[in-house]
Amino acid sequence: DADVTQTPRNRITKTGKRIMLECSQTKGHDRMYWYRQDPGLGLQLIYYSFDVKDINKGEISDGYSVSRQAQAKFSLSLESAIPNQTALYFCATSGSANTGELFFGEGSRLTVL
Amino acid sequence: DAKTTQPTSMDCAEGRAANLPCNHSTISGNEYVYWYRQIHSQGPQYIIHGLKNNETNEMASLIITEDRKSSTLILPHATLRDTAVYYCIVVKYSGAGSYQLTFGKGTKLSVIP
Numbered sequence: 001d002a003d004v005t006q007t008p009r010n011r012i013t014k015t016g017k018r019i020m021l022e023c024s025q026t027k028g029h030d031r032m033y034w035y036r037q038d039p040g041l042g043l044q045l046i047y048y049s050f051d052v053k054d055i056n057k058g059e060i061s062d063g064y065s066v067s068r069q070a071q072a073k074f075s076l077s078l079e080s081a082i083p084n085q086t087a088l089y090f091c092a093t094s095g096s097a098n099t100g101e102l103f104f105g106e107g108s109r110l111t112v113l
Numbered sequence: 114d115a116k117t118t119q120p121t122s123m124d125c126a127e128g129r130a131a132n133l134p135c136n137h138s139t140i141s142g143n144e145y146v147y148w149y150r151q152i153h154s155q156g157p158q159y160i161i162h163g164l165k166n167n168e169t170n171e172m173a174s175l176i177i178t179e180d181r182k183s184s185t186l187i188l189p190h191a192t193l194r195d196t197a198v199y200y201c202i203v204v205k206y207s208g209a210g211s212y213q214l215t216f217g218k219g220t221k222l223s224v225i226p
Contacts, residue, residue: 004156035216042200042216043157058213090156100147100204100214104156 003027004105006091012111019078021108023091032074033092033102034058034066043090049074081112117201122221125195131188133220135201138182144205146177147214148186150197157200157216160186191224198222 004025013019023032030051035043035058045058047066055066063085065077078085088109092102118136125131137146147162161168161175163184168175174187188195200219 040218042218043214044216045213048213088154092156100145100162100202100206101159102149102157102214104158106156107154109154 002106004091004093004103006089006105006108008108009106010109012113013081014113015080015082017081017112019081019110021076021089021091021110023074023076023105025072025091025093025103027093027095027103028071029093029095029103030071031094032068033094034064034074034076035090035092036060037088037090037107046076046089078110081110083112086110086112116215117203117217119199119201119217119220121218122223124223124225125188125191127193127224127226128190131191131195131222131224133186133188133199133201133222134183135185136183137201137203140181140203141205144203146175146181146184147202147204148173148175149200149202149216150195151200151219152194152197160199162204191222193224193226196222196224 007022033048034046037043044060046064049055049068052068067075088107090107091105094102145164148160149157151157161173163175177184198219198221200216
């Protein structure tokens with residue numbers, strides 16, 4: 001089983017709908033991240049969390065919200081999806097303060113019509 | 114954070130060494146160089162990182178110039194499974210242990226039979 005699991009892996013929805021992407025990890029890491037990737041581009045950081053009580057905005061947080069339900073769970077919500085939020089979304093974790101080594105999930109492909 | 118510059122694409126013959134360059138001329142003394150790769154649309158995978166000295170692990174070698182303004186990732190014997198986008202990222206460990214990884218567009222490496 002994957003250490004970082006994302007659900008759903010694929011989702012097609014309509015403009016204005018509320019969408020939640022979920023991420024769970026079995027690595028025991030405190031730090032979790034949500035990234036977005038558009039075709040042909042690198043990853044952009046949406047939100048990150050260093051522990052259950054800590055939530056921080058990344059580069060492109062507008063239109064998104066997150067919830068850290070437990071150490072192992074970090075969900076990303078789109079309250080009212082719009083077509084330019086069509087992208088590949090990745091969840092990642094890291095285990096300690098001084099490291100840039102992230103462990104990524106397999107991605108959630110979201111299409112907003 | 115220091116920005117990085119990588120070639121858009123490179124080809125490498127199967128079995129030969131793949132040498133992927135990265136320029137980070139504005140890197141500061143406390144910033145590390147990290148390399149990740151992304152195979153097709155999977156989650157990025159950590160490869161290696163370094164500060165000043167050259168580093169080697171089971172996947173690759175990292176050569177950092179003495180002035181630290183550039184580095185080269187070396188895959189010693191490239192295989193078809195090494196075809197991927199390779200990202201060079203500069204990471205700063207802040208005093209609070211917080212950091213953000215900025216993924217650029219990377220280098221698309223194609224390993225040719």
